[in-house]
Amino acid sequence: MRIIVIGSTGQLGTDLMKVLEHEHVTIGLTHKQVEVTDWDSCQIIKEHSPDVIINTAAFIKVDQCEEEPLKTFTVNAIGAKNIATISKEIEATTIFISTDYVFDGSKTEPYTEDDAPNPINTYGISKLAGELFTKQNPKHYIIRVASLFGAAGASGKGGNFIETMIAKAKKNEPISVVDDMWMSPTYTKDAASTIKKIIEAKLPFGTYHATNQGYCTWFQFAQEIFKITNLNPTLTPIKTNQLQMKAKRPQFSALKSIKLPKYGIKMRDWKEALYDYLIEKGHIAKSE
Numbered sequence: 001m002r003i004i005v006i007g008s009t010g011q012l013g014t015d016l017m018k019v020l021e022h023e024h025v026t027i028g029l030t031h032k033q034v035e036v037t038d039w040d041s042c043q044i045i046k047e048h049s050p051d052v053i054i055n056t057a058a059f060i061k062v063d064q065c066e067e068e069p070l071k072t073f074t075v076n077a078i079g080a081k082n083i084a085t086i087s088k089e090i091e092a093t094t095i096f097i098s099t100d101y102v103f104d105g106s107k108t109e110p111y112t113e114d115d116a117p118n119p120i121n122t123y124g125i126s127k128l129a130g131e132l133f134t135k136q137n138p139k140h141y142i143i144r145v146a147s148l149f150g151a152a153g154a155s156g157k158g159g160n161f162i163e164t165m166i167a168k169a170k171k172n173e174p175i176s177v178v179d180d181m182w183m184s185p186t187y188t189k190d191a192a193s194t195i196k197k198i199i200e201a202k203l204p205f206g207t208y209h210a211t212n213q214g215y216c217t218w219f220q221f222a223q224e225i226f227k228i229t230n231l232n233p234t235l236t237p238i239k240t241n242q243l244q245m246k247a248k249r250p251q252f253s254a255l256k257s258i259k260l261p262k263y264g265i266k267m268r269d270w271k272e273a274l275y276d277y278l279i280e281k282g283h284i285a286k287s288e
């Protein structure tokens with residue numbers, strides 16, 4: 001297959017390139033090479049005659065999205081529309097990477113593909129709009145991921161939670177982390193190989209959740225990071241309302257797939273994935 005990865009140097013994009021490029025003609029497009037908000041710039045896609053276009057491009061700074069709704073919608077929704085429109089024109093499949101933040105967080109068990117989205121912040125609303133635009137190409141997959149961690153770090157956020165925690169612990173900074181917000185931490189390497197399996201198995205078009213199994217609070221996530229790395233900072237659980245955040249966040253946004261297991265695709269537990277990530281980044285040795 002000929003596969004284009006938009007946002008190829010981003011956190012997820014980097015791992016998508018790694019898992020796809022051995023077996024497929026994989027063309028990475030960086031932000032410098034394509035601006036998804038600009039229709040003319042998107043025409044470059046046609047030159048590569050792709051079968052599949054994976055759109056990872058997004059404006060992901062959730063608090064900043066509240067202050068910049070126009071930019072948020074231009075990238076996350078209009079960008080998605082441009083990519084879906086071009087894909088449809090050339091009869092290619094569009095893959096749009098979406099988020100757990102399309103849900104409102106009122107559930108107490110993981111959201112499945114059957115649950116109705118009801119986003120509560122500008123980022124989530126814009127990503128849901130991106131999903132809807134993506135559906136304008138019948139040949140589409142919407143893949144919802146969550147709380148990503150990958151070796152490249154999110155370029156849009158300037159790193160990831162794990163690296164922030166480890167850096168603070170090494171500087172002996174006291175650390176406070178919210179213990180009332182649940183999510184499914186997800187290794188981009190695992191999300192990328194799931195996306196590869198979905199493409200290769202030619203699963204029915206539609207929406208899929210692709211997160212590591214299980215869930216935890218951000219505080220519990222931090223505890224596990226420090227347990228594995230043998231770091232021992234002063235770690236305090238706090239409540240979300242103690243932080244002054246611009247965007248409301250879903251209190252419970254863990255995801256689970258009820259569709260992928262039917263096709264024999266299962267993602268491992270987030271703790272195992274975290275362990276491998278820490279090895280990949282050299283924070284722990286393989287035998288530890």
Ligand SMILES: NC(=O)c1ccc[n+]([C@@H]2O[C@H](COP(=O)([O-])OP(=O)(O)OC[C@H]3O[C@@H](n4cnc5c(N)ncnc54)[C@H](OP(=O)(O)O)[C@@H]3O)[C@@H](O)[C@H]2O)c1
Binds near residue numbers: 012055056057153
């Ligand atoms: N990170 C998370 O925890 C998380 C959680 C749920 C869902 N997601 C979704 O997962 C996807 C990937 O996230 P990520 O963590 O890999 O983010 P990332 O590291 O910021 O990667 C996004 C990539 O897209 C590029 N990009 C941004 N705006 C663009 C534009 N207007 N036109 C073309 N390219 C553009 C970025 O390039 P520059 O950096 O050079 O601008 C970057 O290479 C996103 O769709 C996001 O909504 C992420």
